[in-house]
Amino acid sequence: MSSQRPPQIVAFGGGGFSMEAGNPLLDDYVLSLTGVERPRVCFLPTASGDADHYITRFYRAFSGRALATHVSLFREERGEDRPFAERLLEQDLIYVGGGSVSSLLGTWRAHGVDEVLAEAWERGIVLCGLSAGSLCWFADIVSKFNGPPRRVAGLGLLPYSNAVHYDSDPQRRTSYHRLMTEGMLDGYAAADGAALHFVGRDLERVVSSRPEARAYRVAWQRGRVVETELETRYLGATQPSSTALAA
Amino acid sequence: MGGGGFTMEPDNPALDHFLLTLLEPREPRLLFLPTASGDPREQLHRFHACYDGTGCTTTVLSLFRLNEHAVDLEELVLSQDLVYVGGGSIRNMLAIWREHGLDRLLREAYAQGTLLAGLSAGAMCWFTGGITKSGGAPAPVRGLGLLPDSLSVHRDGEPDRLPVYREAVRSGELPPGWAADDGVGLLFEDETLVRAVSSRHGVGAARVEADGTETELEVTELPREPDPHLRPVPHDIAEFRALRRARG
Numbered sequence: 001m002s003s004q005r006p007p008q009i010v011a012f013g014g015g016g017f018s019m020e021a022g023n024p025l026l027d028d029y030v031l032s033l034t035g036v037e038r039p040r041v042c043f044l045p046t047a048s049g050d051a052d053h054y055i056t057r058f059y060r061a062f063s064g065r066a067l068a069t070h071v072s073l074f075r076e077e078r079g080e081d082r083p084f085a086e087r088l089l090e091q092d093l094i095y096v097g098g099g100s101v102s103s104l105l106g107t108w109r110a111h112g113v114d115e116v117l118a119e120a121w122e123r124g125i126v127l128c129g130l131s132a133g134s135l136c137w138f139a140d141i142v143s144k145f146n147g148p149p150r151r152v153a154g155l156g157l158l159p160y161s162n163a164v165h166y167d168s169d170p171q172r173r174t175s176y177h178r179l180m181t182e183g184m185l186d187g188y189a190a191a192d193g194a195a196l197h198f199v200g201r202d203l204e205r206v207v208s209s210r211p212e213a214r215a216y217r218v219a220w221q222r223g224r225v226v227e228t229e230l231e232t233r234y235l236g237a238t239q240p241s242s243t244a245l246a247a
Numbered sequence: 248m249g250g251g252g253f254t255m256e257p258d259n260p261a262l263d264h265f266l267l268t269l270l271e272p273r274e275p276r277l278l279f280l281p282t283a284s285g286d287p288r289e290q291l292h293r294f295h296a297c298y299d300g301t302g303c304t305t306t307v308l309s310l311f312r313l314n315e316h317a318v319d320l321e322e323l324v325l326s327q328d329l330v331y332v333g334g335g336s337i338r339n340m341l342a343i344w345r346e347h348g349l350d351r352l353l354r355e356a357y358a359q360g361t362l363l364a365g366l367s368a369g370a371m372c373w374f375t376g377g378i379t380k381s382g383g384a385p386a387p388v389r390g391l392g393l394l395p396d397s398l399s400v401h402r403d404g405e406p407d408r409l410p411v412y413r414e415a416v417r418s419g420e421l422p423p424g425w426a427a428d429d430g431v432g433l434l435f436e437d438e439t440l441v442r443a444v445s446s447r448h449g450v451g452a453a454r455v456e457a458d459g460t461e462t463e464l465e466v467t468e469l470p471r472e473p474d475p476h477l478r479p480v481p482h483d484i485a486e487f488r489a490l491r492r493a494r495g
Contacts, residue, residue: 047311048285048311048312049282049284049285049286049287049309049311050285051285051286051287051311052287073336073339074283074284074285074335074336074339075284075285076383081383099311099312100310100311100312102310102343102346102347103282103310103311103343103346103347105346106339106342106343106344106345106346106347107339107342107343109342110338110339110341110342111338111339111382148317
């Protein structure tokens with residue numbers, strides 16, 4: 001049962017079913033953290049405005065190996081009249097999709113979803129997500145939705161800053177470093193395919209779905225920004241099979 | 248609009264075309280905000296199907312999907328002749344607008360004379376308050392308050408809103424205001440109702456007072472068949488657009 005698990009958050013810099021079709025490594029990893037053979041997984045597609053195509057892709061990726069469901073805050077769901085709080089708190093894993101983090105946070109706060117997720121976290125329901133679904137868990141985040149990158153206050157379950165899609169877009173690094181000189185909290189950046197796994201508020205490990213994906217600790221030290229690459233465990237086959245095939 | 252327009256009655260553009268008759272510029276600029284329903288693609292297509300080819304410059308602002316190029320929200324919102332807001336969850340919409348600072352920009356747009364329109368959540372948002380079903384059961388909700396009255400929508404289509412609305416007005420939780428059927432548009436100028444129009448026969452709207460008085464409004468039915476020559480794209484503009492398309 002969920003009460004046996006510590007609070008856990010897995011924040012993907014990018015990746016999982018919505019970005020890496022055919023590469024289930026990060027999704028497999030978060031499922032494994034539940035310790036349940038057929039976990040109850042709930043998708044929160046709020047940041048995309050509950051886009052139908054996104055919800056469909058979630059079910060395609062998860063219904064084979066989990067009891068998959070989703071909570072929509074924009075549309076009434078037929079046959080589902082229980083309050084969302086009740087439905088969220090019975091999960092083993094809550095998976096937050098990408099999109100606009102500002103729109104996500106505004107909608108959650110309007111409905112009180114933020115409080116329910118904090119409770120879910122304390123109860124040991126594994127929380128994860130990519131992009132906006134990563135940023136939301138942190139206190140101080142870099143949002144570059146629609147304009148120059150700016151600081152936005154997230155839910156703050158993790159008292160750090162966070163940046164996503166870090167290596168795919170060089171501008172992300174520049175702006176994260178700049179915001180740090182302006183007082184942004186120390187924190188973590190993750191590239192597409194890299195995921196930060198926190199147990200409680202501590203970083204437990206970094207895992208990746210691609211051998212080259214990296215994550216970084218980014219901190220303000222003695223008047224400058226110091227970025228440290230974190231040790232990352234690639235979740236796929238350990239030996240490079242592509243070399244063997246090429247030979 | 249109590250309901251209606253291209254998202255609810257795509258085969259009946261009467262209300263949508265009525266809005267165009269209120270605009271003066273030769274090539275008016277139209278902005279559609281589908282925030283309340285999460286920016287579904289279908290609404291976007293219907294917006295373009297309705298207004299492209301009417302001589303208007305049409306833009307859709309998504310607050311969910313990353314735009315390829317950053318959009319200057321202030322410049323975008325304040326340069327429109329008409330801002331058209333779609334239906335959905337008013338609670339979500341207002342929360343999201345606040346996060347992006349759109350509430351402030353829409354106030355400014357109104358102050359400078361931009362025509363503001365919408366249906367359902369996109370209609371109630373302009374008033375001090377209305378009745379939402381965002382949380383399931385109908386309940387009073389605050390709007391932006393550009394208009395001092397309140398508005399309840401879908402009077403005919405979702406009749407469970409009306410008793411909650413009457414009670415909210417009676418108790419003073421909402422100021423007096425208007426209850427409108429689907430297909431009815433109420434036009435306000437300087438915060439005063441100047442016309443009530445409808446896209447179909449047999450629909451109406453009423454003024455609802457705190458003492459329980461309800462007065463049906465006189466509603467003008469708009470022509471069912473839109474004028475096919477309504478605001479055709481002027482020749483020179485059509486030519487310019489063709490040229491731009493050819494250049495890629």
